[in-house]
Amino acid sequence: MNLRYKINTAIFLAATFGYGIISLIHAYADNGSVSSLEQRALGELPSFSLGSLATGAFIQDFEQYFNDHLPLRTSMAKTGALIMTWKGLPDEEAILVQQGGDNTALRLTGDNDMEQLVQESQDTQYLIYKEQAYTLFKYSNAAAELYAETLNRFRSEVDSAARVYSMLVPTSSEFIDHDHYSQLSDSQKEALGHINELLSSGIQQIDAYSALDQHKEEDIYFRTDHHWTALGAYYAYSEFMKTVGEEAVPLSTFAQGEIDDFLGSSYKATLSYKLKSHPDVITYYQPADSYSYTRYYTNGKKVEGKVVDPSYAKEDIGLYSVFLGGDFPWGEIHTGQDNGKSIVVIKDSYANAFIPYLIPHFESIYYIDPRFYKGSLTAFIEVHHATDVLFLNNSTVARTKGIAELIDQLL
Structure with missing residues (x-):
């Protein structure tokens, strides 16, 4: 194993674990409760109990809390949206964006099965067409x-x-x-x-x-x-x-x-x-x-x-x-x-x-x-x-x- 490989590996591990430690510290120290960008309440630090641990609820709630309080989370979300423009998606006539924790975008063409696109998702979906966003309606x-x-x-x-x-x-x-x-x-x-x-x-x-x-x-x-x-x-x-x-x-x-x-x-x-x-x-x-x-x-x-x-x-x-x-x-x-x-x-x-x-x-x-x-x-x-x-x-x-x-x- 040559020296350059060792140095690159060490830098990668230091960056990965360093960010993880910083994220944990930030998650515990951050008392913000609302995201001004998303205009929603952020996950709260869950109370620990053996029962919630056994059912998996504690892990699930803590994961949501951790994700909501990552350092530079808002900046990373905006950067991710910018990367979509480099992929060419916003230049399409219309795209379908699904909001279910993570945003995903789908190019819309005349070949899409519109009914299937809606039926396959229970998440909130947005159609972006002619510089306007439409929240899609699914009847109940x-x-x-x-x-x-x-x-x-x-x-x-x-x-x-x-x-x-x-x-x-x-x-x-x-x-x-x-x-x-x-x-x-x-x-x-x-x-x-x-x-x-x-x-x-x-x-x-x-x-x-x-x-x-x-x-x-x-x-x-x-x-x-x-x-x-x-x-x-x-x-x-x-x-x-x-x-x-x-x-x-x-x-x-x-x-x-x-x-x-x-x-x-x-x-x-x-x-x-x-x-x-x-x-x-x-x-x-x-x-x-x-x-x-x-x-x-x-x-x-x-x-x-x-x-x-x-x-x-x-x-x-x-x-x-x-x-x-x-x-x-x-x-x-x-x-x-x-x-x-x-x-x-x-x-x-x-x-x-x-x-x-x-x-x-x-x-x-x-x-x-x-x-x-x-x-x-x-x-x-x-x-x-x-x-x-x-x-x-x-x-x-x-x-x-x-x-x-x-x-x-x-x-």
């Missing part, structure tokens, strides 16, 4: 039916005098402008239609789908994020007001502003350089009417602010936080209206861009996010004397049972 009949059952149960348990509405919002993948690639997603129109068929007659349906479909050529969804834009939310708001028999306030009456260089959740999930090279612009509309807004944290802390404020748009929590300041267990808005109308919006984050438009129409506006709220929905409705209740959720409710189960636990 069980999830759709559970959501309808949960809303019907709510309707039966609240005061019959309260008006209850359901707004189901399609995501951008419903409007993929390519016959071949659109086959990657199940029909959201049919999925949402099935939920509507099962809803009680005591729940009035808001046809956000048709409102968005009529404007699908406009910028109603972000290209690098899974949310709709404030413009898309405005069209849904207009449909809501038409359904309740009121006129929507013209968009021109709101003060308009813009936030440049928005790279949203879809970019952070895929780290696609196609998306990075074409960031979004967030256009926001601030209501002219007077109001007070208070949002409540999980620890009970309350903070007053504005419903639309560009100062909320920070990288660590996401620029979409310009609307309502982000996601909170609940919040309340009191306006200058004197009409005795009070609405509670039970919502996901799509409603954040929607709720500010309600200020000219209600005396009080409350929102509840079932992902964080711990109280009773029916008690909340009663205590706050709600005249109206709006369930506003995107089509995820017809894909997974999560939101329905959370709402059910609050009844």
